[in-house]
Amino acid sequence: MEVTIHHTSGAQFVGETGSGHAIVIDGPEDIGGRNTGARPMELMLLSVGACSAVDVLHILRKGRAPVADCRVKVTGTRAETDPKVFTAIHLHFTVIGEGLKSAQVERAVKLSAEKYCSASIMLGAAAEITHDFAIENDETD
Incomplete structure (x- = not known):
């Protein structure tokens, strides 16, 4: 099993699964996030x-x-x-x-x-x- 995490901007990342699915992951604003995805x-x-x-x-x-x-x-x-x-x-x-x-x-x-x-x-x-x-x-x- 394998996943890949790609940084996009600020504290936002896109996680991609080995099965071909993606999810947005983001941090709170106080660390540079924009609240665009799950923590x-x-x-x-x-x-x-x-x-x-x-x-x-x-x-x-x-x-x-x-x-x-x-x-x-x-x-x-x-x-x-x-x-x-x-x-x-x-x-x-x-x-x-x-x-x-x-x-x-x-x-x-x-x-x-x-x-x-x-x-x-x-x-x-x-x-x-x-x-x-x-x-x-x-x-x-």
Whole structure:
């Protein structure tokens, strides 16, 4: 796996993935940024949330759970001093589907957290990572 980061101006960069996708990354104005893209640490939270969501959705679908959607809100707490690493990360899953069972969702979240989500497990070496979930009925009918 490989990515390339190209400086464009100020504190702005464009990241290009080996799979052919690009994303704008920028810093705050006080360091020369223009707020034109995500901050690097925000991308870390996005990575953890996306990695976990992919796992949870895959596990539920593989188990034939009636899942229609999966959303994750990720919150991170950073250290007060440099390096301002994440000290705590919380993932709150909202899983939507008609007739979903709490045990199914709990199992999927636990498997992702403990076995499958590389990003979460890797960051867990430095930060306390917690998870919870809510189930909503699918009202698209």
